[in-house]
Amino acid sequence: xxxxxxxxxxxxxxxxxxxxxxxxxxxxxxxxxxxxxxxxxxxxxxxxxxxxxxxxxxxxxxxxxxxxxxxxxxxxxxx
Amino acid sequence: xxxxxxxxxxxxxxxxxxxxxxxxxxxxxxxxxxxxxxxxxxxxxxxxxxxxxxxxxxxxxxxxxxxxxxxxxxxxxxxxxxxxxxxxxxxxxxxxxxxxxxxxxxxxxxxxxxxxxxxxxxxxxxxxxxxxxxxxxxxxxxxxxxxxxxxxxxxxxxxxxxxxxxxxxxxxxxxxxxxxxxxxxxxxxxxxxxxxxxxxxxxxxxxxxxxxxxxxxxxxxxxx
Numbered sequence: 001x002x003x004x005x006x007x008x009x010x011x012x013x014x015x016x017x018x019x020x021x022x023x024x025x026x027x028x029x030x031x032x033x034x035x036x037x038x039x040x041x042x043x044x045x046x047x048x049x050x051x052x053x054x055x056x057x058x059x060x061x062x063x064x065x066x067x068x069x070x071x072x073x074x075x076x077x078x079x
Numbered sequence: 080x081x082x083x084x085x086x087x088x089x090x091x092x093x094x095x096x097x098x099x100x101x102x103x104x105x106x107x108x109x110x111x112x113x114x115x116x117x118x119x120x121x122x123x124x125x126x127x128x129x130x131x132x133x134x135x136x137x138x139x140x141x142x143x144x145x146x147x148x149x150x151x152x153x154x155x156x157x158x159x160x161x162x163x164x165x166x167x168x169x170x171x172x173x174x175x176x177x178x179x180x181x182x183x184x185x186x187x188x189x190x191x192x193x194x195x196x197x198x199x200x201x202x203x204x205x206x207x208x209x210x211x212x213x214x215x216x217x218x219x220x221x222x223x224x225x226x227x228x229x230x231x232x233x234x235x236x237x238x239x240x241x242x243x244x245x246x247x248x249x250x251x252x253x254x255x256x257x258x259x260x261x262x263x264x265x266x267x268x269x270x271x272x273x274x275x276x277x278x279x280x281x282x283x284x285x286x287x288x289x290x291x292x293x294x295x296x297x298x299x300x301x302x303x
Contacts, residue, residue, distance in 0.1 A: 010182075014227065015253065017187050063144075066137055066173065068180045069227060 001046050003077040006060050008070050009040035040070075081106040081297050084121035086151075086167075088113040088142045092129035093164065093276060100276040101125065104293035116146040122300040123204070124151055128165030128221075128274060138181060138223045139169035148174055160204035160296050161268045165221055168260070168270030177261055177270045178236065179228030184221070185253025193285040194219035194251060194273050196259050200243045203266035204299035208291040215288035217278040219251060224272040226254035226261075236261055244271045267299070 010016045016038050023037040043064055047056070056074050065072045083101045085108055087094045098108035109121050113131075118124065131142035142148065148170070155161050155176050163171035171177045184190060193216055198209040209215070228236070233255055236242055244260035252272075260271025275289025 014182070015185060015225075017183055017185055017253075021187055063140070064136070066140070066180055068172075068178075068229070069182060 002049055002051075004045040004047050004056055004074065005077050006043040006045065006056075006064050006072060006074050007040065008043070008065050008072045009038060011069060011071055014069055081123075081300050082109050082119075082121045083107070083293075083296065084109045084111040084118055084124045086111045086113060086124065086126050086147055088129070088131035088145060090130040090133055091127055091166070093127040093274065094129075096274075097125045097127040097164065097276045100279045100290065100293045103279050104290055104297060106293070106297060111147055113142065113145040113147050116150050118147070118150045118154060123160040123296050124154065124162070125276075126151070126161065126163040126167030126170050127276065128167055131166055131170065134166075134223070137169075137173065138166060139171075139173040142166075142170045143173040152176060155263070155268050158265065158267050160299050162205050162292065162296070163268075163270035164274055164276060165224075165272055168272055169223065171268060171270045176268050177263060178232050179226055179261065181223050181272065182225045182227055183223055184225050184251070187222075189220075189222040190224065190251045191218075191220040192251070193217070194246065194259075195248045196244045196271075196273060197247045198243070199245050200240050200262065200266070202240075203243055203262045203269050203295075205262075205269040205292045205295050206243055207298055208295040214247060215275075215278075216286045217273045217275050217289050218285065219273040221252075221272055224252045224254070226258045226272070228255065233258075239264070241266075243269055244273070 019038040085097045101108040198213045246257040262269045275292045278284040278289035
């Protein structure tokens with residue numbers, strides 16, 4: 001088994017009001033110096049060793065991600 | 080009698096009202112089940128609103144792969160009229176039948192109100208009974224209703240007249256160009272966030288303006 005991580009973020013040009021809300025909350029909580037926050041998703045997949053990179057790319061692009069609004073990185077993590 | 084299918088997914092809320100709207104328009108409402116790859120011989124399909132599959136992953140992302148959707152996509156490719164309302168609009172975007180995507184409302188609030196829309200395109204399968212630039216009042220209720228697409232896509236939609244419904248008297252969610260609904264290139268597939276199926280009689284809705292979507296499609300299936 002191998003662990004695969006897929007990190008997904010809204011495209012830079014897409015307004016991220018959830019990230020903005022987090023950023024706006026920080027000063028109210030006493031944390032200063034954080035200029036901006038963007039919020040994404042992090043997937044961890046446990047996959048069999050014979051699942052190849054092309055398949056992982058397809059899983060990400062066709063299902064985990066909506067390429068219209070998001071960008072993503074797929075990487076294998078050493079167990 | 081014209082048969083119009085209404086799909087139920089796990090988490091669908093508005094299938095009963097959509098079926099009632101279909102019946103009120105004078106068609107036969109046919110219940111379709113997400114797990115059946117079978118359209119039961121319908122002439123058109125309504126993908127109603129709700130929270131299919133709990134909105135897990137992204138709104139509509141899992142519903143898009145339901146067995147019934149394979150048949151909807153195949154039917155749409157042959158010109159079958161399809162209407163996606165709210166979550167149904169999100170599903171059609173995820174399925175690639177309509178361009179763009181729906182994101183969290185700009186102010187992060189769930190918006191529930193009666194909303195004015197302008198009908199900008201009366202040539203689609205679902206809007207032929209409206210007068211051009213007619214303003215209609217229908218309920219809006221969602222938190223993920225902010226329509227977005229890249230600039231070239233928006234420019235193409237505007238240039239081709241494919242913005243079907245536009246928010247007027249206030250943009251409720253930050254949608255680009257006040258877009259409330261769009262259509263496919265052939266005008267047979269339409270999606271919108273507001274709920275025309277909740278506005279078919281003044282006893283239960285703010286108007287009966289929504290009924291004309293369901294009447295329009297009767298003409299579209301007779302005159303494809």
